[in-house]
Amino acid sequence: MPVQLLKIVKGKFEIPLPSHLQKQSLEHLREGFDHTNGYFQGIVALSYPLTKLGDGTDFFKVVLQDMDDFCSRTNSINVLIYGKMAENCAKVICHGDTLVVAEFKLAKSPTAKEDGRHNYHLEVSEEAGSVIYVHKILGECLNIFFFYSLIFIMPFQSVAPKYVYTSLNHLKDGTVVNLYGIVKFFKPPYLSKGTDYCSVVTLVDPSNVKLTCTLFNGNLDSLPKIYKVGDIVRFHRIKVREYNGQMQGVTSAGFASLTFDGSVGAPVIPRTSSRVYTFTDEEQKIIEELRVWAASNLTTSGPPAKLSDVQPMMFFDLTCQLIGKAKVDGSSFLLKVWDGTKCPYPTWKVPVEARDLEGDKVLLHQLREVTVDILVYDNHVQLAKSIKTGSFLRIYSIHAKQAYAVDKSVSHIEFHLHGGTCYGRGIGVLPESNLDVKELKAFLHSMDLPDSQNMESMSSVELDDTFNYVTDLESHLQRCQQLPATVLTDHQDLKNTELKAILNSTAPKHYRIRAKLRTYKPQKLYQSVKLHCSKCNSLQEIPDGDDFDLILQGSTITAPNPELHNTSWYNSVMWTTQDEKQRKIAIHFVKHDEMLQQPEDTLLMIEGGTLKEIWKLAERFKCVIPVRSTEDDLELLDLSAPFLLQGNVKYYGCKQCSTPKPVKSLSSIAAEQRPAWEPTEIAQVLGIELLQYVFIMKFTLVDGTGALNAYLFDYEKFFQIPASEILTNNFLQQKMQMAMNTLCPPGRKLDDLPWLECFIKSYNVRDAMKDRVYYQIFDTTVADDVV
DNA sequence: TTAGGTTTAG
Numbered sequence: 102m103p104v105q106l107l108k109i110v111k112g113k114f115e116i117p118l119p120s121h122l123q124k125q126s127l128e129h130l131r132e133g134f135d136h137t138n139g140y141f142q143g144i145v146a147l148s149y150p151l152t153k154l155g156d157g158t159d160f161f162k163v164v165l166q167d168m169d170d171f172c173s174r175t176n177s178i179n180v181l182i183y184g185k186m187a188e189n190c191a192k193v194i195c196h197g198d199t200l201v202v203a204e205f206k207l208a209k210s211p212t213a214k215e216d217g218r219h220n221y222h223l224e225v226s227e228e229a230g231s232v233i234y235v236h237k238i239l240g241e242c243l244n245i246f247f248f249y250s251l252i253f254i255m256p257f258q259s260v261a262p263k264y265v266y267t268s269l270n271h272l273k274d275g276t277v278v279n280l281y282g283i284v285k286f287f288k289p290p291y292l293s294k295g296t297d298y299c300s301v302v303t304l305v306d307p308s309n310v311k312l313t314c315t316l317f318n319g320n321l322d323s324l325p326k327i328y329k330v331g332d333i334v335r336f337h338r339i340k341v342r343e344y345n346g347q348m349q350g351v352t353s354a355g356f357a358s359l360t361f362d363g364s365v366g367a368p369v370i371p372r373t374s375s376r377v378y379t380f381t382d383e384e385q386k387i388i389e390e391l392r393v394w395a396a397s398n399l400t401t402s403g404p405p406a407k408l409s410d411v412q413p414m415m416f417f418d419l420t421c422q423l424i425g426k427a428k429v430d431g432s433s434f435l436l437k438v439w440d441g442t443k444c445p446y447p448t449w450k451v452p453v454e455a456r457d458l459e460g461d462k463v464l465l466h467q468l469r470e471v472t473v474d475i476l477v478y479d480n481h482v483q484l485a486k487s488i489k490t491g492s493f494l495r496i497y498s499i500h501a502k503q504a505y506a507v508d509k510s511v512s513h514i515e516f517h518l519h520g521g522t523c524y525g526r527g528i529g530v531l532p533e534s535n536l537d538v539k540e541l542k543a544f545l546h547s548m549d550l551p552d553s554q555n556m557e558s559m560s561s562v563e564l565d566d567t568f569n570y571v572t573d574l575e576s577h578l579q580r581c582q583q584l585p586a587t588v589l590t591d592h593q594d595l596k597n598t599e600l601k602a603i604l605n606s607t608a609p610k611h612y613r614i615r616a617k618l619r620t621y622k623p624q625k626l627y628q629s630v631k632l633h634c635s636k637c638n639s640l641q642e643i644p645d646g647d648d649f650d651l652i653l654q655g656s657t658i659t660a661p662n663p664e665l666h667n668t669s670w671y672n673s674v675m676w677t678t679q680d681e682k683q684r685k686i687a688i689h690f691v692k693h694d695e696m697l698q699q700p701e702d703t704l705l706m707i708e709g710g711t712l713k714e715i716w717k718l719a720e721r722f723k724c725v726i727p728v729r730s731t732e733d734d735l736e737l738l739d740l741s742a743p744f745l746l747q748g749n750v751k752y753y754g755c756k757q758c759s760t761p762k763p764v765k766s767l768s769s770i771a772a773e774q775r776p777a778w779e780p781t782e783i784a785q786v787l788g789i790e791l792l793q794y795v796f797i798m799k800f801t802l803v804d805g806t807g808a809l810n811a812y813l814f815d816y817e818k819f820f821q822i823p824a825s826e827i828l829t830n831n832f833l834q835q836k837m838q839m840a841m842n843t844l845c846p847p848g849r850k851l852d853d854l855p856w857l858e859c860f861i862k863s864y865n866v867r868d869a870m871k872d873r874v875y876y877q878i879f880d881t882t883v884a885d886d887v888v
Numbered sequence: 889t890t891a892g893g894t895t896t897a898g
Contacts, residue, residue: 286893295890303893313892344892416895519896
């Protein structure tokens with residue numbers, strides 16, 4: 102095959118190049134060297150359109166850049182591709198791809214003087230026996246600014262699909278196949294009685310057929326990194342055998358796996374022991390389709406249990422952090438863990454010798470009320486012993502056993518991880534990159550405890566100093582009942598007024614109050630975020646992501662206008678997708694001082710992009726503005742779509758109050774000495790009235806003399822959380838939920854609620870019949886140690 | 889080779 106797609110694993114080509122081929126550097130590409138078995142490897146820096154020569158032969162030219170010699174001026178070489186190979190390459194090759202060119206002919210480059218490239222060029226064709234290998238990579242590997250936007254959103258494609266995947270209803274005894282499946286059951290890797298680790302995985306796929314696979318490997322990392330039921334795996338080279346009348350999968354030589362989170366909408370990031378992967382659009386699509394199928398066809402287990410959800414006699418999986426460990430006897434071992442919540446039942450403490458207990462003594466003491474003892478048995482002991490304190494774990498199928506005192510008057514819960522691997526019993530160490538770990542860390546961190554990594558390097562005295570103000574959850578809650586949970590940011594000299602007196606007064610007036618939060622609306626906190634126009638004072642819901650998608654799809658009807666490309670203040674690139682839609686995408690990179698900036702400082706405008714592509718660009722670049730072409734300028738899309746994306750935040754304009762201007766108005770910011778690309782400034786020059794994200798909540802406050810409803814209208818001051826970021830940030834959502842739980846702890850009696858100190862102002866609103874008095878909270882913030 | 893899903897009984 103003259104053009105072949107390659108994958109690089111651990112820095113080497115997955116399929117080795119023929120052994121007779123020797124890599125040649127640019128300096129050796131000249132007359133006098135033997136190039137018979139040589140190959141040149143470079144990155145596609147430029148490609149020209151496919152053309153036909155005078156005799157009708159197809160011709161395709163690319164410029165390859167030598168990545169081993171990035172500094173010298175002549176570090177690129179022309180590659181001239183002829184005939185069928187030119188046609189094939191033109192279909193496949195994109196900027197940023199790595200090409201390996203073998204069996205080439207070397208000839209003097211007639212254009213070397215003009216283009217400044219190598220004195221020789223490479224000529225390749227099928228007739229000459231040339232071979233081109235194409236390696237497609239994801240963008241982060243490269244630093245050539247101008248191209249990486251192309252690299253990571255170009256659809257990847259293969260000339261001939263290398264792997265064929267068999268669905269689970271078509272498996273045949275004695276074959277070795279590639280397959281995809283959704284994990285229905287699994288045993289985390291454990292040490293078998295032989296020499297290897299073992300993991301048992303049961304898969305299901307849309308054919309509704311199950312397959313149990315028994316996987317062995319001496320290297321733990323080579324087994325699939327499955328963390329929960331519902332994960333999706335891709336197995337390559339798994340052997341199919343019949344066992345007890347059913348098909349069974351077993352590892353064969355060269356077995357390899359990728360594992361993906363199975364939740365719809367989660368990022369599609371493969372987990373594997375390899376460092377570098379190819380990742381095709383096709384694969385991404387398969388994963389997304391399997392996720393959708395699983396969501397509607399498989400039963401889900403619901404949210405994972407926390408210690409606060411534990412009920413007697415249940416078996417459950419726990420995501421937690423290891424705080425301490427101790428040997429108990431020959432067949433059992435103690436793990437002390439926490440997950441930031443408190444078990445509602447008394448739990449046992451396994452007696453161990455103090456000298457046998459490993460872990461930070463101060464921390465163990467501080468967290469004593471919220472850690473639980475898990476006794477692990479038999480085959481789990483060896484793994485348990487090896488885990489470092491501070492690690493994040495998922496312990497599968499823990500038994501919460503109810504045990505009674507001798508006289509049966511009191512009971513407590515014991516946590517056992519029994520011996521054996523039935524029901525997937527086992528322990529998995531989760532990497533720091535795991536989403537559940539990130540969430541747990543953020544949650545634990547929000548409790549004002551030191552980071553686990555710092556903990557280990559701190560002395561006990563230091564540790565005591567850093568957080569002796571918060572010892573555990575109980576005292577945290579007690580503190581909230583004694584001190585006000587909100588504090589005033591101004592007007593400290595004002596005296597408190599009772600609610601009854603406020604209710605009997607006329608508006609408008611300002612008051613300082615001391616009250617308790619009996620209830621609040623909305624209870625679902627994400628419903629409290631709205632968009633506010635400060636000009637017309639209107640409030641609106643945050644538009645749905647689907648609306649944005651529809652507007653984007655609508656905008657692709659207008660093809661980018663090439664006359665608007667490459668102006669004095671932006672550089673443009675355009676290409677057509679290779680799928681059946683043949684979508685045209687144009688990206689305009691705004692320059693500063695006639696130079697392109699680093700991506701993190703760059704504003705770009707995109708035409709014809711999809712939602713996914715725009716998100717990816719927004720992650721990488723400072724600002725993204727979706728636009729479309731008109732005859733004489735680029736223009737913004739409909740204002741139901743965000744007119745600007747920065748990181749996670751989508752900025753919208755008020756439809757009523759905005760008068761959009763041509764996007765060339767942006768060039769005035771680009772010309773500034775240090776363009777900061779602030780949303781307010783961008784909005785202003787584009788004639789957009791920027792909508793601001795705001796929290797709107799209704800607090801029902803009581804103080805023993807009366808009750809009144811006060812509105813909270815807050816951009817970020819009250820919660821010390823920007824309303825613009827709450828919808829896309831789990832950590833901030835947890836932080837806000839914790840703040841509300843402290844202001845108004847669920848299930849508490851009125852006496853047990855914390856006091857709030859607030860400023861409120863009364864104001865009149867005229868409705869159909871008469872003036873009504875409303876109240877709004879102002880100059881108040883949640884106390885520092887609550888958030 | 890190992891395990892080959894379906895809870896310990898401490």
